[in-house]
Amino acid sequence: MTVTQPPSHDARERTPPRIALSLTINAMRYEIEISPSATLLDVIRDQLGLTGTKKGCDMGGCGACTVLVAGRRVVSCLALAASFDDAVVTTIEGVGTADHLHPLQAAFIRHDALQCGYCTSGQILSGIALLSENPGSIAEIREGMSGNLCRCGAHPSIVAAIAEVAGL
Amino acid sequence: MSGPSFHYIEATRLDDALAQGARHGATYVAGGTDFLQLWKTGLAAPKTVIDICRLPLAEISYAGDTLSLGALSRLSDVAAHPDVKIHHPLIADAILASASGQLRNMATLGGNLLQRTRCPYFRSAGLACNKRAPGSGCGARDGENRHAALFGTSSGCVATHASDLAVALAALDAEIVVASAAGERRLRLPDLYLLPAPTTAPDSSLADGDVITAISIHDACRFAPRSTYLKIRDRASFEFAVVSVAAALQIEDGVITAARLAAGGVAPLPWRLHGSEAALVGRAPGKAAFAAAGDLAIEGATPLAKNAFKIPLLRSAVIRALQTIGGVS
Amino acid sequence: MxxxxxxxxxxxxxxxxxxxxxxxxxxxxxxxxxxxxxxxxxxxxxxxxxxxxxxxxxxxxxxxxxxxxxxxxxxxxxxxxxxxxxxxxxxxxxxxxxxxxxxxxxxxxxxxxxxxxxAVTQMDQALGAAIAPEMVGRFPAATRRGDVATALGEAELVIRNRYSTQVNNHHPMExxxxxxxxxxxxxxxxxxxxxxxxxxxxxxxxxxxxxxxxxxxxxxxGGGFGCKxxxxxxxxxxxxxxxxxxxxxxxxxxxxxxxxTLVGRRQQTEQDLALGFANGRLTAITHDVVAQTSAHTDYSDSTAVYSRLLYACPNVSTTHRLVRTNEPQPVPMRAPGTAPGTFALESAMDEAAERLGLDPLDLRVKNFADHDQETGRPWSSNSLLSCYRVGAERFGWADRQKRKKRDGRWTIGFGMATTLYPAIRQACRARVRLNGDASLVVQCGTQDMGSGTYTALGQIAADALGIPMAKVTVELGDTWLPDGPFSGGSQVTASIFPAVQSATAQLRAMLASMAASDANGPLGGKTSDDLDFEGELIRSRSSNAAERLSDVLARTAPDGLVAEGESAATDHPKLAATGMGHGAVFVEIGVDSALGEIRVRRVCAAFAAGRILNPLLARSQYVGGLIGGIGMALHEQTLTDRATGCILGKSFADYLIPVHADMPEFDIAMIEEDDPHLPGSVKGIGMLGSAGIQAAIASAVHDAIGKRIRHLPIRIEDCLGPACDTAQR
Missing domain, CATH: 3.90.1170.50 (Aldehyde oxidase/xanthine dehydrogenase, a/b hammerhead)
Known part of the structure; x- marks a missing residue:
């Protein structure tokens, strides 16, 4: 017989105190308390309800949770939120609105660069960060976007949308 | 299932970090990209996390043919730094072949060198793995071992080291600067890592509380014109190496005067190919010399049931890398 | 439409x-x-x-x-x-x-x-205990027509091989x-x-x-592919x-x-396939499949079913057997049956063409089945020959051997294969409400898993009533709505089409009668078959007379109109014709045989699947399916630890699916079909891209480096040739 062994340490020790965190997300300032083990994704998606940021694998392998921190793309599922005190974060909700789409969002619609839409927020944020690195070719866009998986198979349209905005 | 939550301490001074880090149950976190994967799968369960990412250890400088890289530099910053691109393109190549754009923005140099193996037996809580649970055995040796090592294995561990950067640094004879409460010490990169024993397989020679503060590379910019990082993988990007080779040559008057070769994906640590290097020095670059280097690269390789293909692959990769930088086709 | x-x-x-x-x-x-x-x-x-x-x-x-x-x-x-x-x-x-x-x-x-x-942790541990299911989906598991043994004995050429495919997981992103x-x-x-x-x-x-x-x-x-x-x-x-x-x-x-582990997998298969030929024509096919199922539930893909009908052949025998293992349960996944089945059949056809000295495309044309030989029924429509022709032209198949066979480190290879998937419908209902302002609400309790159901449903209704998409609201995914079809088997659009068509036909009849019944209105006295719906107008075909929809509604039904329509399921026993979508896939790959690396460079596919409602979204579906097929061909494999039965490498770092950098160029041709047997000539398209391409890639690998790989995925170790010091540079 196999018996799984629960950890034996004292239950009272098990809940470390919450800690204070300041974040600026999409130009809005948040002063919150978080669990020390919370990821930036947990905070954004669950605690603050900004559900445009998706949890696809929670292990950094799919890019669905991509957000920008100070303009640089990161996978928020592997970002320990506590490390990001005072960070300036952009999520899909801060990229553009229905009335004022970011050019890349508009290009995504034109190229039908999405199907189920679950990877789309991450693709767009990753694409925006990549555009700021001035990709010089389609191959560079493909390589640069390879941290964002898509299972429906929208890749060629995603790359076409980014290429269009990049003027390639 | 994730491990229990932990106390979080942000370190602002190195000496504070060193004092805290030596305590039982403490672990350092910098970029967090490997730590959080381990914690979420229950493989790491520290009581306290000491966040060192804001320590002032992210400086990159180049002077007198010594490149010094702060250990908390992010991979993407290192790859984009002009001194790295110009004087040590091999490092930039290896970094840009690693992970994804997002992860390179997060991961630090020190954390990359200390990332834990991707062996699926290590990464699955409950399976036999001497590295994770000393004495539990090695599930990979007689199990699924396509990914496993060819060199430096023991009866109790066949895991490979996953870092691309480490392979490039090994080829460049990088030196690691380690701080501890007892002071600072320097080690050659390969000495950072340990080979597995029969029933245990610790990754590194670092003691609890040690912090890698910097990586320095001396007298290696002569390789800048002829260096390459060749990474072979099943898909075109965002995958750990099946086999990789860092290669650098110095050629003067049609003769190889210095050669550096290291391989990844084939050993528990970046595997320096000294025999191949020796076979190249003093010879004219070309088919014969490169083939000799390739042959020597695989000497002593011990395959398992599903990774024997890595032997001809490593040989080919060494030859290809040398062809790429050897100025002959 | x-x-x-x-x-x-x-x-x-x-x-x-x-x-x-x-x-x-x-x-x-x-x-x-x-x-x-x-x-x-x-x-x-x-x-x-x-x-x-x-x-x-x-x-x-x-x-x-x-x-x-x-x-x-x-x-x-x-x-x-x-x-x-x-x-x-x-x-x-x-x-x-x-x-x-x-x-x-x-x-x-x-x-x-x-x-x-x-525990039985892998299929090979219990091959002797394989069981024979009666059915594979809606098909009998074992069939036999003609005399296979004699035909194989008399064949001028017999191709007999074992093909194997690995476990895949669906992994929708959500x-x-x-x-x-x-x-x-x-x-x-x-x-x-x-x-x-x-x-x-x-x-x-x-x-x-x-x-x-x-x-x-x-x-x-957020995607499904069969596992939700x-x-x-x-x-x-x-x-x-x-x-x-x-x-x-x-x-x-x-x-x-x-x-x-919990939501299904594409089952592992071992397929024994034999093809007999005389004068370049198939005289016999045997296709015997052994596949993994779980210890608690039997499931079999219809893997060998398509060998019964894709080609003309008088003698065909197929069987399916299952091995129960203590592994997770298989379920349908993206092109279930056709993906593993065509990998075997189409790989063997390529091998046969080589042995017969025929172009692989010509061999397929020569063996085209002009009707469904398994049931004896005609095809409801079948434009496979056009797919071959159009695809080959656009790809440049005929002069492929004149192209350079090397590009830098890459040795180039070309391959092609056929894909197919049944066109079937489920029973369902849909409701269409026309509001007083001539805006439209279309409701159906189905789902859009990324396949474009919202758009298709809205478009069908909008088109029937001459209303722009901007004025259409589509409501899906709620059991408070009329019963909709499940999202699977490429059936949704075909299933909802008749229901929406029926609802909009009722609305058209009501509106026509309302417009015609107002003697003082512009359309007073017109007959309903003279009236058409276009540009938010009801228009007379025989005169210039027209009236705005909103005016008709304001006058006669200010609260709007509602109608419900129904679709009937495909009645398989009573079918007069077999409905099937088809495609021909052509690929160019590169192999770096010194390093074993293989990359797909170019894919051209011609598909014929009835009428296409929305070419933009249809292309997305086709390309997405092809990319799924590339994953199965080159990357995806779920491993079980033999000692423990534990699935290994349960992450995207271990289970590789194609990434952006793996993408080839895609050229998609869509061949329109009128199908008198299918409402609106609508066939499903979602599955077509995900079959055929695996065999096309395997054949291209053979073309490049001369090695027949009869298992998936095809990886570095399969393509490693002599070291690059001996390869021609």
Missing amino acids: NAHSHARYEALLKVTGQARFEGEIAPAGLLHATLIEAPIACGELVSVDAVEAPTRPGFATLVTHDDSASLKSSAATTLIRETAIHFHGQPVALVAASTLAEAHDAARAVRIATAARP PHVVVCWWEGPKAVVHTSTQAIFATRATIAQAFDMPPRNIRVLARFL GQLWWPWMFWAMLASRKTGRPVRLELSRAQMF
Whole structure:
């Protein structure tokens, strides 16, 4: 017989105190308390309800949770939120609105660069960060976007949308 | 299932970090990209996390043919730094072949060198793995071992080291600067890592509380014109190496005067190919010399049931890398 | 019906992050649940000791098999009612707590005792115990026509090989999730399912409650590919039981690792295939499939079914057998049956062409089946020959051998193959409401898992009534809507088309009669067959007379009009013709044989699948399917540890799917078909891209380096040739 062994340490020790965190997300300032083990994704998606940021694998392998921190793309599922005190974060909700789409969002619609839409927020944020690195070719866009998986198979349209905005 | 939550301490001074880090149950976190994967799968369960990412250890400088890289530099910053691109393109190549754009923005140099193996037996809580649970055995040796090592294995561990950067640094004879409460010490990169024993397989020679503060590379910019990082993988990007080779040559008057070769994906640590290097020095670059280097690269390789293909692959990769930088086709 | 590349209906919501997926519903007091998994592959759950868990902060409830005793027995409740453990990682309890972290903490405090029995952890351990199912889906598992043995004996050429395919997992980007709660006797279930009505029916049965008391919602679905169906139900039930026990809403989301074990897989196959030829024509086919199924439920893809009908051949024998292993349960996945089946058949056809000295394309044309030889029925329509011709032209197939065979380090190879998928329909209903302002609401309780259902549904209705898409609202994914089809088998658009068509026909008749009945109106006295609907007008065909829809409505039906339509399911026994979509796939690959690397460079595919409603979205579907096929061909493989039965490498770092850098150039040709047997000439398209391409890639590898690879995935070790010092440079 196999018996799984629960950890034996004292239950009272098990809940470390919450800690204070300041974040600026999409130009809005948040002063919150978080669990020390919370990821930036947990905070954004669950605690603050900004559900445009998706949890696809929670292990950094799919890019669905991509957000920008100070303009640089990161996978928020592997970002320990506590490390990001005072960070300036952009999520899909801060990229553009229905009335004022970011050019890349508009290009995504034109190229039908999405199907189920679950990877789309991450693709767009990753694409925006990549555009700021001035990709010089389609191959560079493909390589640069390879941290964002898509299972429906929208890749060629995603790359076409980014290429269009990049003027390639 | 994730491990229990932990106390979080942000370190602002190195000496504070060193004092805290030596305590039982403490672990350092910098970029967090490997730590959080381990914690979420229950493989790491520290009581306290000491966040060192804001320590002032992210400086990159180049002077007198010594490149010094702060250990908390992010991979993407290192790859984009002009001194790295110009004087040590091999490092930039290896970094840009690693992970994804997002992860390179997060991961630090020190954390990359200390990332834990991707062996699926290590990464699955409950399976036999001497590295994770000393004495539990090695599930990979007689199990699924396509990914496993060819060199430096023991009866109790066949895991490979996953870092691309480490392979490039090994080829460049990088030196690691380690701080501890007892002071600072320097080690050659390969000495950072340990080979597995029969029933245990610790990754590194670092003691609890040690912090890698910097990586320095001396007298290696002569390789800048002829260096390459060749990474072979099943898909075109965002995958750990099946086999990789860092290669650098110095050629003067049609003769190889210095050669550096290291391989990844084939050993528990970046595997320096000294025999191949020796076979190249003093010879004219070309088919014969490169083939000799390739042959020597695989000497002593011990395959398992599903990774024997890595032997001809490593040989080919060494030859290809040398062809790429050897100025002959 | 007019084809139009309208932008995806819900694209604006998706690019702005405003599309609310069901797991993002956040009712007050929500509890978070996690599953505790068995650490053995075969045996019995002995006990669940939860003395300590309730003392943990935030703990709300524990749900075990004991709680499932209140559920009715059915296939959907077996795993949660019976304590037998059939595979490693099978859930044995659910813990709910205030936060997910607290649920994990409490779950770690639960002590599970299990008694292990010897497990069959891989197919080869139990080949001798293979069983023969009667049916594979809706097809008989074993068939025989003609005299195969004699024909093979007399054949001028026999190609006989074993082909094998590995386990794949679906991995939609959105993990399975449920947010559920009870309102007295009623249940509200927000969940990522490909089948809201089947989910409702199964809940009704398990919880012994009337379906009207259950509301299931799946308005956005982050992909499915076959795994968001029945295997999710037991774990969803446990979340519902947790909610019932606590009186609070409960959320359960699977981890990516659990999506390797709990929600299905494409089964592993070993296929023995023999083709006999005389004068370049097929005289015999035998196709015998052995595939993995779980220890607790038999499932077989229709892998050999397509060898019965793709080519003309008088003597055909096919069988399917299953090996039960203590591994996760297989279910249909993206081109079920056709993907592994065509890999074998089309690879063998390529090999035959080589041996016969024929072009692989010519061999296929020569063996074209002009009717369905298995049933004797005609095809409802079949433009496969056009697919071959158009695809070959656009690809440049005929002069491929004149092209350079090297490009830098790459040795170039070319290959082609055929794909097909049945065109079938489910029974369903749809409702169309025309508002007084001539805006339109189309409602159907189906799902859009990314395949474009919102857009297709809106377009069909808008087109029938001459209303622009901008004035159309589409409502899906809610069991308060009319019964819709499940999202699977490439059936949704074909299924809803007749229902929407029927509803809009009723509205047209009402509107025509209203317009014509007003003697003073511009269309007074016109007959309904003279009236057409276009540009928000009702227009006379015989004169210039026209009236705005909104005027007709204001005058006669200011509150608008509603109509419902129905579709009938395909009645297989009574079919007059076999409906099938087809395609021809041409690929160019590069192999670096010194390093074993293989990359697809160019894909040209011509598909014929009835009439295409929206070429923009259809192209997305085709390309997406082809990319899924590339994954199966070159990357995807789920491994089981032989010693323990544990699935290895349960992450995207280990289970590789194609990334952007793997993408070739795609050229898609769509060949329109009029199909007198199918309403609106609509056939499904979603599956077509995901079959055929595997064999095309394998054939291209052979063309490049001369090696026949008869297993998938094809990887570095398969393509490694001599070291590059000896290769020609």
